[in-house]
Amino acid sequence: MQVPASKSLTNRYLILAALASSPSTIRNTLISRDTELMLRALAEFGVGVQRIAQDDGSTTVVITPGQLAAGPLSIDCGLAGTVMRFVPPLAAVAGATVAFDGDEAARVRPMAPVLDALADLGARIDYAGAAGMLPFTIDASAMKQDAEVVIDASGSSQFISALLLVGQALPGGLALRAAPGPIASPDHIAMTVQTLRELGVDVQVDADARGWRIAPGQLKGFTVTVEPDLSNAGPFLAAALATAGTVRVPFWPAKTTQVGGKWVEILTAMGAQAELGEDGVLCVRGTGTIRGIDYADASELAPTLAALCVLADAPSTLSGIGHLRGHETDRLAALEAELPKVGARVTATADALHIVPGPLRAADIESYEDHRMATAGALLGLAIDGVRVQNIATTAKTMPDFPQLWSAMAATAKAQG
Numbered sequence: 001m002q003v004p005a006s007k008s009l010t011n012r013y014l015i016l017a018a019l020a021s022s023p024s025t026i027r028n029t030l031i032s033r034d035t036e037l038m039l040r041a042l043a044e045f046g047v048g049v050q051r052i053a054q055d056d057g058s059t060t061v062v063i064t065p066g067q068l069a070a071g072p073l074s075i076d077c078g079l080a081g082t083v084m085r086f087v088p089p090l091a092a093v094a095g096a097t098v099a100f101d102g103d104e105a106a107r108v109r110p111m112a113p114v115l116d117a118l119a120d121l122g123a124r125i126d127y128a129g130a131a132g133m134l135p136f137t138i139d140a141s142a143m144k145q146d147a148e149v150v151i152d153a154s155g156s157s158q159f160i161s162a163l164l165l166v167g168q169a170l171p172g173g174l175a176l177r178a179a180p181g182p183i184a185s186p187d188h189i190a191m192t193v194q195t196l197r198e199l200g201v202d203v204q205v206d207a208d209a210r211g212w213r214i215a216p217g218q219l220k221g222f223t224v225t226v227e228p229d230l231s232n233a234g235p236f237l238a239a240a241l242a243t244a245g246t247v248r249v250p251f252w253p254a255k256t257t258q259v260g261g262k263w264v265e266i267l268t269a270m271g272a273q274a275e276l277g278e279d280g281v282l283c284v285r286g287t288g289t290i291r292g293i294d295y296a297d298a299s300e301l302a303p304t305l306a307a308l309c310v311l312a313d314a315p316s317t318l319s320g321i322g323h324l325r326g327h328e329t330d331r332l333a334a335l336e337a338e339l340p341k342v343g344a345r346v347t348a349t350a351d352a353l354h355i356v357p358g359p360l361r362a363a364d365i366e367s368y369e370d371h372r373m374a375t376a377g378a379l380l381g382l383a384i385d386g387v388r389v390q391n392i393a394t395t396a397k398t399m400p401d402f403p404q405l406w407s408a409m410a411a412t413a414k415a416q417g
């Protein structure tokens, strides 16, 4: 069961390649709605984008950076957090005037902290609708030289990642602090820092992990191969538990910065047997038992995990996920509304979900244009006869082949049990 490449890594590499001093080669680039939006955004800035189809079905993208266009430009962010948060700082680096908009559902996703930070650095932001939301126009023609910013990252880690990704391209480099309070999805910030370091950028992190410093002008062109998307591997691996079958995922990295690397510990705690072979194949076996779990900071894994908790033999609590209310949809509200349809009792608090399994029954599950609600529904459908998922096509955000991959996996998981 080979899963497509990581969205988070692909869109980080693409932004960084656009800011490097020479061309970069990104092998196994994810081609999905979120990364197409990023590729289009870079092309709008005048960055050279060449796609090379490989015999194994993967796509290599060669990025040729140059003088970024000053605009006026217009960028469609779709529903992609990585585009709506990572591209505005690129406008700041370019000194450009850029209009940003996205899907209707994107217009309620939080943006203010990253835009306020750009305003502190000298950009002018004009909001066409509500302040701090899409659509807006950035005029970055008069940026300040010196860059010291404080960001409230309780709503999204992407506010911090967005600034870190462009830090070395700002004239004075970057000195960044997180404002007091929680930091959302901290694993994704660690991914950004590690990615920068692997590409040769020296990122100084304060001892309390709430401050970052980057000196200017350090990034050369690079060649990388994008890891498989381990978050998107989740529904497939969870299917092994749901069917008491076996699922194998090749090219599982021995070390990773992806939050999806945590699936191994999560599924093992819930009753699976998991083994990573020397050949890089992760093998997960369902044992017929699915235990409940108390888990903090599941981040983007939460919708799939919540669906698995519905199939467990005891209650579960997923905490530290309040900021998921600002994801593709309000995921806490969506899960609280949908999971009871198949028999669970679900209580959402400000930052947690409590899930009590009950007698299972068929239902139609809404996806709210959220790819992870759709894949969570698919997982329920594997265990409960008669479940139907509305708008499975929303999986195109990060995994356009999901329906075909899922059918192929479902046919073999039981057979291999």
Ligand SMILES: O=C(O)C1=C[C@@H](OP(=O)(O)O)[C@@H](O)[C@H](O)C1
Pocket: 007, 008, 009, 081, 082, 155, 156, 157, 158, 161, 184, 185, 188, 299, 300, 323
């Ligand atoms: O930086 C990234 O690639 C991501 C960060 C996280 O966002 P939040 O911090 O908003 O949860 C995660 O949920 C999202 O899917 C991808």
Ligand SMILES: C=C(OP(=O)(O)O)C(=O)O
Pocket: 079, 080, 081, 082, 300, 327, 328, 372, 398
């Ligand atoms: C929150 C997610 O995406 P985004 O990058 O749009 O924030 C996600 O993929 O679960």
